[in-house]
Amino acid sequence: MSIDGRDLKFPKYVWEAPVRIWHWVMALAMVVLCVTGYFIGSPLPSVPGEAIDSYLMGYIRFTHFAAAYVFTVMLLMRAYWAVVGNKHAREMFLVPLYMLQPSWWRSFFRVLGHYLFIRRENDWHYGHNQLAMAAMFGMYLLGSVFMIVTGFAMYGEGTGMGSWQYNLFSSWVIPLFGQSQDVHTYHHLGMWYLVWFTIVHLYFVIREDITSGLTVVSSMISGWRDIKN
Amino acid sequence: MTETFYDVLRRQGISRRSFLKFCSLTTASLGLSPTVAPQIAHALENKPRTPVIWIEGLECTCCSESFIRSAHPLAKDAVLSLLSLDYHMTLSAAAGEQLRANAHDTIEKYKGKYILAVEGNPPLNEDGMYCIYYGKPFVETLKKYAKDAMAVVAWGSCASWGCVQAAKPNPTNAVPIDKVITDKPIIKVPGCPPIAEVMTAIVTYVLTFGRIPELDRQGRPKMFYSQRIHDKCYRRPHFDAGQFVEKWDDEAARAGYCLYKMGCKGPTTYNACSTTRWNEGVSFPIQSGHGCIGCSEDGFWDKGSFYDRLTNIPAFGVEANADKVGAVAAGVVGAAVVAHAAVTAIKKASEKSGSTKAEGK
Structure with missing residues (x-):
C-alpha cells in the first residue's frame, strides 16, 4: 500500500449498517440533547397561569433524559459492534493503540500538512484519516463518555440513593468533582465540547466530499466509499 | 454515676408525658420506625449522658447560635440537658481555668467515650498562629482533644469543608478538620449554620444507639443530607410547570414561583431545609423569597455569585x-x-x- 492511498481499491464497503444507524440516531439524539439541555440550564420565559395547567420543564427534562438513554444505549451498541464488526468499526476505539506506531504519526503529519495548506495532495483512506480518527476518539468518544458519566451522576441525584444510577455514577462522581454544582458546570462545558466537535466534523466531511475525490457524506448513507467522477 | 437525661428532665419539672412526646418526635425526625421510640426513651432513661466537649476554632459561633434554637418540644431545657455539655466556651457558666479543668477532667474520666464537637476549623499557616487557644495554636488543642474521643462531630461548613475562611485565596490555610484528624470517625454536619433540629437529632442518635449514624461518601449523615433542597421544595411544581421568577420585583416573585432563574442553588444543595425548615418550622430561605445559596455544599464561597447556577471558570484572566x-x-x-x-x-x-x-x- 502506498502512503498516499492512491492504490486503494474502490468501491469499498466501509460503514456497515449498524454503524450507519448508530451514526444518524446518535446525531439526532445529540441535537435533541443539546437543545433540551440548553433549555434546562437556561429555561424558556416563564409560563403564566396555574402550575397545574402546564408541565413545560417536566416535558423538556423528560425529553432530555429519554434522548440520553438512547444516546447511551447506542454508544454501548456501537462499542459491541467495534468488537464484532469490520476493521473500520474499530477505528474510533483503538486510536490510542494506533498512536503507538510511528507509521501512524507519519500519516498523521501528512494529513495535518494538507490541512495546513503545506501539502497539496490529500491522502486517500478507506475509513477515517489520522486526524479524523484522533478527533473521533479525543473529542467525540471521550466527550460522549464524559457526558454520559456526568449526566447519569446528576440523574442519579434525582432518582435518589439506592437507585442504580446513584450507585453506579452519583456516588463517586459528585465527590470527585467536589459538589453537584461543579458537575453541572462541567456538563455544560461538555456540551460545548461536543458542539465544537460537530462544527469541525460537519466542515471536514463536506470539505472532503468536495475536494478529496472520494465519496464521504453519501458513504454514511450507503456504506460504500467510491471514487467520484 | 452521671445522671441520665431523664433524671435531669424530671429534676427540672418536665413531665413523663412531655418526655415521651419528645422521644416520638425525635424518632420521627430521624426517619426511624415508630417502634424505635421506646428504645430512645429507654436509652435516655438509662444511659448516662454522653459527655460532649465543644471546641471552637476559626468560626463565628453561628453553629452554637443555631443549636440553642432547637425547636423540639423541650428545646431550651432538653437540648442542654440531653448532653453533658462539659465544655463550651460560650454556653458554659464557668470560664477560664475552671472551664478548662472541666474539659481535661472529662477527657481523663471518659477516655474513648466522649464526643468531641468542633465548630470552626484550624488554620495551618505560620504553624497555626492565626487561631490561638489558651495561648497555643488551635490545631494543637484540636489534635489533643480528638485523640481520646469516641467520635468527632464537625459542626457546620467550617469544620466540614472550610467555609469562608478557607475561601480563595485562603491566606491562613484554614482546612476542614478531617485534614487534621484522620483516625476518628467524623460526622460532618455542614450548613452555615446547620439546622438546629438536625444538630440535636444527630446528637440524640449517637446517644441512643451508641454509634454514629450512617454516613454518605462525603461523611454526612444520610438521614438529613441524602436529598437536595430542590427535591422536596414546596415550589417544585412551579419548576416542573416552567414558572419562574425572572426579576426580584416581578409578579412571579410575589406569586411565589420557582427561583431557579434567580440562581437558586436548591438543585445542587444537599440539606434538609425544605423539609425540616427553620425556627420551629416557620420558614426557610426559599419560602421567604430568596434562592438557596448552597451554604452546606463544599466550597460554596468559591463557586461564583450566589445568583448564578453555574460555577465561574477563570479563562484568559476573565471569569x-x-x-x-x-x-x-x-x-x-x-x-x-x-x-x-x-x-x-x-x-x-x-x-x-x-x-x-x-x-x-
Missing part, C-alpha cells in the same frame, strides 16, 4: 460561566472553519486558473 466560554469558543471554531474553507476555495480556484493557463499555452 465567565461555562455557557459563555462554550459559546465564544464555538464562535472561534466556527470562524476558523469559515477561514479554512475560504483558503481552500482560493487555493482550488488558483489551481484551476493555473491549469487552464497551462492548457492555454
